[in-house]
Amino acid sequence: MTKTITTTSESETAAVGRELAATLSAGDVVLMYGDLGAGKTAFVKGLAEGLGVPGDEVSSPTFTIMQEYRGGRLPLFHVDLYRLDDPRELDDLGLEEIAEAGVLAIEWAEKLTGDARLKPSRYEDAVVVRIQHGDGDSRTISIWIPDPNLGPLIADL
Ligand code: ADP
Ligand code: MG
Numbered sequence: 001m002t003k004t005i006t007t008t009s010e011s012e013t014a015a016v017g018r019e020l021a022a023t024l025s026a027g028d029v030v031l032m033y034g035d036l037g038a039g040k041t042a043f044v045k046g047l048a049e050g051l052g053v054p055g056d057e058v059s060s061p062t063f064t065i066m067q068e069y070r071g072g073r074l075p076l077f078h079v080d081l082y083r084l085d086d087p088r089e090l091d092d093l094g095l096e097e098i099a100e101a102g103v104l105a106i107e108w109a110e111k112l113t114g115d116a117r118l119k120p121s122r123y124e125d126a127v128v129v130r131i132q133h134g135d136g137d138s139r140t141i142s143i144w145i146p147d148p149n150l151g152p153l154i155a156d157l
Contacts, residue, residue, distance in 0.1 A: 004142045013039040017046020024103050029122045031109035034131035039139050040107040048076050075102030081111035090117050
């Protein structure tokens with residue numbers, strides 16, 4: 001099912017991430033799409049907070065493709081593929097093993113092209129978050145959740 005929410009501030013976007021976090025378990029992947037400045041990192045801050053990690057520890061990984069945040073209910077692995085030039089840079093990360101161990105949130109997921117860096121079922125079961133700029137500070141967030149059992153949970157987002 002898809003849920004669409006409009007927010008008008010960074011903290012509102014983070015709050016949506018916080019609510020989503022409550023529905024996640026180890027092995028879940030959150031694929032994130034949206035232009036630069038859309039609010040993907042803001043959303044991941046909310047995910048972190050929702051898992052019990054302070055959101056201010058979260059920033060876009062600039063020199064590393066991935067950052068991990070521990071100390072919450074589940075480890076959060078935060079990948080930002082914005083600067084990825086060559087998909088082979090992903091090979092050393094071991095994304096599949098990482099995905100198994102906690103929640104994996106990926107900014108610029110469109111750069112995850114091609115082959116099996118993740119099991120096909122990770123994509124099939126992934127939560128897909130698209131954030132679009134509106135006027136000013138407005139952002140439209142659409143969240144696709146594959147598991148209908150989670151419907152009641154995200155209905156409250
Ligand atoms: P991305 O990771 O998608 O490039 P960031 O989360 O790093 O985007 O940045 C989003 C920027 O937009 C921040 O400067 C934030 O303060 C601003 N902003 C304004 N309105 C919103 C909103 N409704 N949701 C999220 N961010 C917003
Ligand atoms: Mg970002």
